[in-house]
Amino acid sequence: MSGETINIKGADGSFSGYLARPEGAGKAPGIVVIQEIFGVNKVMRDLCDWLAGEGYVALCPDLFWRIEPGIDITDQTEAEWKKAFDLFGKFDVDKGVGDIAATIKTLRPMTSGKVGAVGYCLGGQLAYLTACHTDADASVGYYGVNIQNRLADAKGIKAPLMLHIAGKDEFVPKxxxxxxxxxxxxxxxxxxxxxxDMDHAFARPGGAHYDKANADEANDRTLKLFARHLG
Structure with a gap:
């Protein structure tokens, strides 16, 4: 298993992505990993590496490239949170979905043919919209924000979608x-x-609300969905 940075050609420009491949010969299914508001950081790269270890070609695109390419911050300081929310406020969700479609197109030839998507936080909403507006073969969203404002898009869902909802999510009211x-x-x-009983980002290792038992359960459900629909 090895990680590398690759170039992805989008509709209105090129941007980078972190790619992790499973060990061994032969083609494997692919998964687009959709970032949180902290960019393509260690948490996202580790997720790609984890999925590669599970037998998937995983690619995490830099979706903030129009605002500031190469964002790589953490959730550990107030300054980084301020930066993250500033990026979130400037981010164009629909252009992001277009970038995810371009990422799927880039990833598919590297795979056995099937490509899924998984996203967290901002990426959770984008995973939902990926199911609505792209040809992804299966999508999973963790604690997606603002999905309630895009329910009309659901008419476009043509492949399986799984959502993990945190009951006490500080960013998604009841x-x-x-x-x-x-x-x-x-x-x-x-x-x-x-x-x-979970708060936002309960599946983010090292995060303030990380809960291993619930994260493991959600991740197991995610892997089983991908095994059924991407294998």
Whole structure:
């Protein structure tokens, strides 16, 4: 397993991505890893490496490239949080979805043909929109923000989507959670798992709200979905 930085050609420019491949010969399925508001940082690179260890070609694109390429910050200082929220405020979600579509197009020839997507926080919303607007073969979103504002997009879902919702998410109020559950309840392609006592980013190792038991459960569910639909 090895990681490298590659170039991804988008509709209106090129940007970088962190690519991790599984060991051994032969082609494997692919997964686009969609960043949080901290850029393509160690947490995201570690996720790519983890997925490569599980047998996937994992690629995490730099979605903040239009604002500032190469963002790599943590959740450990107030200054970094301020920077992250500033980036989040300037970020164009729909252009980000276009960049994810370009990333899928770049990744697919490196794989056995099937490509999924998994995203966290901002990336959780983007994973949902990836299911709505791209040809990803399966998508998973962890504690996605603002999904309740984009429920009309759900009509575009054509492949399996799994959402992990934190019951005590400080960035997703209860009312918003219920809107998402109600809005997607009748869609047979959507599976929602709820973690009643968890706060935002419960699956981010090293984060203030990390909970290993719930993170392991969510990750197991994610891997099983990918095994079913990307294998």
């Amino acid at each position: 009312e918003a959670q219920e809107e998402v559950v109600k809005g997607l309840h009748d869609n047979p392609l959507v599976t929602i798992h709820r973690y009643p």
